[in-house]
Amino acid sequence: MNRVYAAVNRYVQGAAATDSLADELGYLGLQGPVLILSGPTVKRLLSEKWKAVLGDRGISHEVLTFGGECTRKAIQSTVDAALALKAGVIMGAGGGKSLDTARAAAAQLRLPFVSNPTVASTDSPCSALSIIYSEDGVYEGFDSFGRNPDLVLVDTDVILRSPERFFVAGMGDALSTMFEADACRRAGRPNLRGGLSTIAAARLGESCYRVVMEDGREALASMRAGHPSPAFERVVEANTLLSGIGFESGGLAAAHGLYNAMTIAESTRPYLHGEKVAFSVLVLLVLEQASEEIFEEVRSFCLDVGLPVRLSGIGLDVEDVELLRAIAEHAMLPGGLIHNEPLDLTVNGVLKAMIEADRRGMGGR
Numbered sequence: 001m002n003r004v005y006a007a008v009n010r011y012v013q014g015a016a017a018t019d020s021l022a023d024e025l026g027y028l029g030l031q032g033p034v035l036i037l038s039g040p041t042v043k044r045l046l047s048e049k050w051k052a053v054l055g056d057r058g059i060s061h062e063v064l065t066f067g068g069e070c071t072r073k074a075i076q077s078t079v080d081a082a083l084a085l086k087a088g089v090i091m092g093a094g095g096g097k098s099l100d101t102a103r104a105a106a107a108q109l110r111l112p113f114v115s116n117p118t119v120a121s122t123d124s125p126c127s128a129l130s131i132i133y134s135e136d137g138v139y140e141g142f143d144s145f146g147r148n149p150d151l152v153l154v155d156t157d158v159i160l161r162s163p164e165r166f167f168v169a170g171m172g173d174a175l176s177t178m179f180e181a182d183a184c185r186r187a188g189r190p191n192l193r194g195g196l197s198t199i200a201a202a203r204l205g206e207s208c209y210r211v212v213m214e215d216g217r218e219a220l221a222s223m224r225a226g227h228p229s230p231a232f233e234r235v236v237e238a239n240t241l242l243s244g245i246g247f248e249s250g251g252l253a254a255a256h257g258l259y260n261a262m263t264i265a266e267s268t269r270p271y272l273h274g275e276k277v278a279f280s281v282l283v284l285l286v287l288e289q290a291s292e293e294i295f296e297e298v299r300s301f302c303l304d305v306g307l308p309v310r311l312s313g314i315g316l317d318v319e320d321v322e323l324l325r326a327i328a329e330h331a332m333l334p335g336g337l338i339h340n341e342p343l344d345l346t347v348n349g350v351l352k353a354m355i356e357a358d359r360r361g362m363g364g365r
């Protein structure tokens with residue numbers, strides 16, 4: 001099998017990066033009209049700025065309101081709007097789901113895609129994947145496209161003002177990158193781009209973990225104080241660029257496999273992707289029999305920044321063994337990401353690991 005590394009074409013991050021949107025489009029030779037898909041909050045926050053920045057250069061645009069889930073229907077409405085506008089570029093602005101919807105629509109129309117995350121909450125902005133949900137919000141699978149975003153534009157002024165919980169969840173998601181990439185490498189399993197991992201992807205995953213561990217607490221303090229800092233900038237990059245390319249070109253395993261399976265449990269819906277992934281990293285560490293030191297490093301970080309270390313922190317009850325077993329069964333279905341672990345796993349083993357991670361998350365031995 002070949003080694004494959006795929007990355008975003010151009011990544012731009014900085015305070016007031018939105019001001020350079022038109023310059024960046026010009027630099028890449030991208031032509032309007034631009035169809036922007038964004039949720040109502042982001043639309044309120046940025047529509048005046050888009051009008052000024054794009055209007056100044058005579059680039060027409062239209063903002064389409066995103067409904068909240070990346071479903072086949074939402075993708076089709078975005079495609080229809082882009083066709084009606086005769087769009088030359090599709091831009092997604094917002095969280096992972098609006099980006100995924102805009103990305104899928106752009107791929108369907110073979111249009112350039114600009115990813116404009118307004119929260120640093122997931123590893124999705126730089127990827128070439130869209131996670132698709134049913135109309136009821138259940139994970140259906142993911143579509144993988146040939147190309148990564150043409151441009152990822154991250155305005156750290158906007159991220160600084162985004163809800164703290166999303167930023168923390170982004171760190172939870174970023175925690176998993178190194179462990180899952182390492183699992184895939186050891187198991188000889190392919191990454192998300194259909195090839196084996198590279199040294200480059202492995203290094204990005206390691207850097208991602210170290211940046212989050214070393215700068216995460218300080219970055220959160222800067223966010224709370226409303227003051228940007230080098231630590232904050234570094235963690236935004238870890239959550240977005242390092243985690244994004246790291247997972248896609250490094251591969252995913254137990255943590256995201258469990259996350260996907262948890263979507264069958266209605267009670268976990270109010271919790272963010274990165275929150276569920278963070279707890280799932282503890283489960284991965286139990287499954288892999290990682291050292292106490294590593295488990296404790298992750299656990300104490302989670303406790304310090306407010307990421308869940310118990311099943312109850314993601315809407316699950318440790319006593320509800322039937323539901324936990326259903327999640328373990330779902331994770332173990334053929335084709336599930338958990339099979340990328342270099343381990344012989346059973347449903348019972350996964351179930352036990354979830355319960356043990358919960359006990360050790362509480363501080364029990």
Ligand SMILES: [Zn+2]
Nearest residue numbers: 122123173277
């Ligand atoms: Zn993720």
